[in-house]
Amino acid sequence: MTKQYDVVILGGGVAGVSLAHSLRRQRKTVAVVENNLYGGTCPNRGCDPKKILLSGLEVTQLVDDMQGNGISGKVKVNWSDLMRHKRQYTNPISNATQNGLASDGIDTYHENAHFNKDGLLEAGDDLLSGDKYVIATGQRPSILDIPGKQFFKTSTDFLNLDEMPEDVTFVGGGYIGFELAGIAHAAGATVHLIHHNDRPLKQFDQQLVNQAVDHLTQLGIDFHMNTDVKAITQVGDQFVLSGDDFRLPTDMVFCTAGRVPNVDTIGLENVGVKADRHGVLVNEYLQTTNPNIFAMGDVVSTKRPKLTPVAGYEAGYLAKYFNGSTEKIQFKAIPTIVFGQPSLGQVGLPSSIATDDSRYMLITNDMTSWYSYHRLNEPLAKAKVVINRDSETVVGATVLSNHADYLINIFTMMIDQQMKISDFNKEILAYPTFASDVQYLI
Amino acid sequence: MTKQYDVVILGGGVAGVSLAHSLRRQRKTVAVVENNLYGGTCPNRGCDPKKILLSGLEVTQLVDDMQGNGISGKVKVNWSDLMRHKRQYTNPISNATQNGLASDGIDTYHENAHFNKDGLLEAGDDLLSGDKYVIATGQRPSILDIPGKQFFKTSTDFLNLDEMPEDVTFVGGGYIGFELAGIAHAAGATVHLIHHNDRPLKQFDQQLVNQAVDHLTQLGIDFHMNTDVKAITQVGDQFVLSGDDFRLPTDMVFCTAGRVPNVDTIGLENVGVKADRHGVLVNEYLQTTNPNIFAMGDVVSTKRPKLTPVAGYEAGYLAKYFNGSTEKIQFKAIPTIVFGQPSLGQVGLPSSIATDDSRYMLITNDMTSWYSYHRLNEPLAKAKVVINRDSETVVGATVLSNHADYLINIFTMMIDQQMKISDFNKEILAYPTFASDVQYLI
Numbered sequence: 012m013t014k015q016y017d018v019v020i021l022g023g024g025v026a027g028v029s030l031a032h033s034l035r036r037q038r039k040t041v042a043v044v045e046n047n048l049y050g051g052t053c054p055n056r057g058c059d060p061k062k063i064l065l066s067g068l069e070v071t072q073l074v075d076d077m078q079g080n081g082i083s084g085k086v087k088v089n090w091s092d093l094m095r096h097k098r099q100y101t102n103p104i105s106n107a108t109q110n111g112l113a114s115d116g117i118d119t120y121h122e123n124a125h126f127n128k129d130g131l132l133e134a135g136d137d138l139l140s141g142d143k144y145v146i147a148t149g150q151r152p153s154i155l156d157i158p159g160k161q162f163f164k165t166s167t168d169f170l171n172l173d174e175m176p177e178d179v180t181f182v183g184g185g186y187i188g189f190e191l192a193g194i195a196h197a198a199g200a201t202v203h204l205i206h207h208n209d210r211p212l213k214q215f216d217q218q219l220v221n222q223a224v225d226h227l228t229q230l231g232i233d234f235h236m237n238t239d240v241k242a243i244t245q246v247g248d249q250f251v252l253s254g255d256d257f258r259l260p261t262d263m264v265f266c267t268a269g270r271v272p273n274v275d276t277i278g279l280e281n282v283g284v285k286a287d288r289h290g291v292l293v294n295e296y297l298q299t300t301n302p303n304i305f306a307m308g309d310v311v312s313t314k315r316p317k318l319t320p321v322a323g324y325e326a327g328y329l330a331k332y333f334n335g336s337t338e339k340i341q342f343k344a345i346p347t348i349v350f351g352q353p354s355l356g357q358v359g360l361p362s363s364i365a366t367d368d369s370r371y372m373l374i375t376n377d378m379t380s381w382y383s384y385h386r387l388n389e390p391l392a393k394a395k396v397v398i399n400r401d402s403e404t405v406v407g408a409t410v411l412s413n414h415a416d417y418l419i420n421i422f423t424m425m426i427d428q429q430m431k432i433s434d435f436n437k438e439i440l441a442y443p444t445f446a447s448d449v450q451y452l453i
Numbered sequence: 454m455t456k457q458y459d460v461v462i463l464g465g466g467v468a469g470v471s472l473a474h475s476l477r478r479q480r481k482t483v484a485v486v487e488n489n490l491y492g493g494t495c496p497n498r499g500c501d502p503k504k505i506l507l508s509g510l511e512v513t514q515l516v517d518d519m520q521g522n523g524i525s526g527k528v529k530v531n532w533s534d535l536m537r538h539k540r541q542y543t544n545p546i547s548n549a550t551q552n553g554l555a556s557d558g559i560d561t562y563h564e565n566a567h568f569n570k571d572g573l574l575e576a577g578d579d580l581l582s583g584d585k586y587v588i589a590t591g592q593r594p595s596i597l598d599i600p601g602k603q604f605f606k607t608s609t610d611f612l613n614l615d616e617m618p619e620d621v622t623f624v625g626g627g628y629i630g631f632e633l634a635g636i637a638h639a640a641g642a643t644v645h646l647i648h649h650n651d652r653p654l655k656q657f658d659q660q661l662v663n664q665a666v667d668h669l670t671q672l673g674i675d676f677h678m679n680t681d682v683k684a685i686t687q688v689g690d691q692f693v694l695s696g697d698d699f700r701l702p703t704d705m706v707f708c709t710a711g712r713v714p715n716v717d718t719i720g721l722e723n724v725g726v727k728a729d730r731h732g733v734l735v736n737e738y739l740q741t742t743n744p745n746i747f748a749m750g751d752v753v754s755t756k757r758p759k760l761t762p763v764a765g766y767e768a769g770y771l772a773k774y775f776n777g778s779t780e781k782i783q784f785k786a787i788p789t790i791v792f793g794q795p796s797l798g799q800v801g802l803p804s805s806i807a808t809d810d811s812r813y814m815l816i817t818n819d820m821t822s823w824y825s826y827h828r829l830n831e832p833l834a835k836a837k838v839v840i841n842r843d844s845e846t847v848v849g850a851t852v853l854s855n856h857a858d859y860l861i862n863i864f865t866m867m868i869d870q871q872m873k874i875s876d877f878n879k880e881i882l883a884y885p886t887f888a889s890d891v892q893y894l895i
Binding site: 058059062071079080083085086087093095096318320321327343345347348387388417419424427438440441443444446 | 525824859861
């Protein structure tokens with residue numbers, strides 16, 4: 012039997028769940044179809060568990076940095092305790108999210124689903140018909156297509172690892188590879204990070220990335236740049252990665268070479284929805300090439316960073332659009348962070364623009380010896396700030412420090428509010444804090 | 454011989470030094486007179502060293518909180534190492550500051566000074582004459598006038614303590630008492646905090662203060678409220694504090710009952726400058742009752758919090774005023790923080806206003822179980838936010854958590870920018886961070 016809804020949402024992640032609840036407040040009938048964990052990537056196998064595991068790195072690094080500077084004694088990461096701490100947070104998420112939807116009067120379908128040739132959504136034995144559909148199926152880890160690829164584990168596996176092996180390898184130097192490498196290293200593993208060219212974290216300022224890599228190398232992470240892994244073989248209990256003039260045995264290998272949109276099994280071809288390798292194509296209303304079908308979140312083909320708050324923002328946009336708003340979607344500055352010790356954060360225009368365009372000026376700061384960083388004996392603290400000379404506003408910033416997120420969020424607000432530097436300097440911020448340093452960075 | 458300057462500044466603290474350099478950029482001739490350490494309270498015996506010593510509390514508390522949640526092993530504060538770490542920062546400050554002034558062409562006088570009956574400033578053997586004078590002599594710890602008061606030590610002594618005694622007592626439950634008590638407790642001392650009534654930290658939300666006190670009591674800090682210390686006697690190696698039905702032996706006792714302005718020995722009576730017990734009286738141009746004499750920083754009689762960034766802001770104001778600006782001084786919101794574990798921060802209108810005035814609405818949040826705080830197993834995280842119903846803006850906030858300063862700085866910017874809540878909700882902040890929670894707090 013076909014069930015009729017105002018809106019059928021394919022994907023019960025951050026965007027889907029948020030939109031579903033918003034539409035219920037508009038008294039619309041809503042279905043959410045999810046084939047995996049409700050809540051999706053972020054709370055189950057993404058940002059949230061990652062940053063819980065990162066607490067191990069944060070604490071051990073802080074103790075190391077302060078050793079001899081006021082702190083005596085050593086701590087270490089207890090991986091099974093840390094994993095239990097993580098699971099205490101993640102385990103209830105899916106049921107709680109599904110129950111939350113149900114108690115709000117939203118029908119949930121825990122099924123694989125696809126659009127059929129009649130344009131209806133088949134979810135197991137059910138046929139769902141919506142006045143509108145929203146695709147929010149997200150992404151999954153991409154797996155390099157090489158011999159032995161079946162030996163690759165993914166970030167999802169890492170975030171649910173019962174025991175940390177003695178020797179682990181990450182193939183792919185994007186933000187996931189860097190973050191997981193830091194966590195594994197803090198947990199006591201020997202860590203290798205392999206990247207196919209010499210430009211890991213390519214969306215970030217190259218100089219600061221190189222400084223981070225040098226620092227992590229000193230701490231003992233084994234980087235292999237310009238290295239293509241061409242095969243994996245199992246030898247005894249280990250795996251051997253091999254390429255041209257390259258051979259590395261390791262206990263466990265994770266593919267961290269990006270993520271791919273979940274567009275291949277949902278029958279887009281049956282409803283005229285076009286996608287490319289970056290995801291579903293949408294216009295400025297998040298409308299796909301089928302006017303009754305919309306897409307949001309990580310599954311959308313976009314150059315925007317695919318991040319939880321972006322997905323949430325898009326869900327908020329669609330809730331208003333479905334309620335009659337006719338505005339195009341517009342984005343404020345989108346900050347991105349590689350969490351670690353140090354973290355690397357970026358927002359707005361990249362540092363490189365000041366080289367290419369005389370309207371912009373770059374201010375480069377080494378804060379390592381500044382009070383706020385000296386206090387905790389942080390080994391590395393840098394910031395590059397891009398200023399628009401005419402408007403005298405900050406238009407971009409990159410920060411490398413254990414506390415980069417604090418500054419990046421302040422810069423994000425300055426950019427969004429188009430605050431003149433002279434106006435920011437009238438702010439009286441709590442002293443001494445990372446924020447009270449900002450006036451000296453600009 | 455009388456030396457003539459455009460501006461003579463009495464006090465080489467944050468305000469005085471900042472103003473001196475600014476005036477030099479205007480090519481004015483400037484003298485700075487300081488009778489103690491150049492740099493003044495903040496970097497030598499105030500905010501900066503305090504927060505360096507606080508790192509001991511931050512690290513040990515974080516390790517305690519994460520014990521069994523992913524971190525194994527114990528650390529402790531090594532007081533002599535911590536003090537060395539602090540001195541490494543503070544020891545060079547005074548000379549470096551004086552050298553910085555000298556190399557900028559500013560004359561410095563390391564002397565006690567006072568205005569004489571001719572209206573000139575006597576600094577040791579020198580007579581200084583200024584077209585304008587600025588009083589920036591700051592404050593010093595107040596000492597309760599009781600028998601045995603000579604046994605009181607001060608915050609200055611605490612911040613330079615070679616060894617932490619086994620048992621220490623703080624008399625006065627203001628922000629200094631709370632901060633130093635937290636530092637001493639983390640360093641392993643048995644800590645008593647005595648307050649004369651039942652309302653310590655009276656400028657902060659009473660409910661959150663009480664929750665902080667309850668929490669610190671559970672951790673082992675021994676609070677005595679409604680207790681007047683009426684005498685101190687020395688008994689062997691200890692000091693005995695006594696009052697009505699009260700007797701407490703302790704190894705060291707600190708008077709943390711506020712600070713008094715340094716106005717008594719500088720000859721204000723000779724130049725017609727009026728002061729009250731809160732400091733030098735000034736008008737909206739920071740001008741004293743003598744039109745050629747100005748005052749700034751902690752020595753000013755004001756209801757504003759006496760804080761480093763306020764002093765710096767006032768110095769910036771006077772630099773512009775002396776350069777021809779005729780604007781009155783105006784202040785943005787001034788955040789205040791009691792640093793500790795937890796920290797307690799406040800900015801803008803107090804929570805209580807929502808009880809008294811229907812234009813305001815109070816939103817009370819317990820974030821203790823929220824992801825950001827659960828992640829680090831923080832035991833206590835609360836926020837109260839005051840909203841103006843008409844303008845739909847945040848006008849005040851109080852936050853209690855280990856990371857209160859992060860949120861308070863965000864709220865300060867929201868208040869200063871008069872950001873509508875709906876506009877703030879369009880901000881995309883780095884996730885997951887304390888800042889990305891703010892949309893759920895308002």
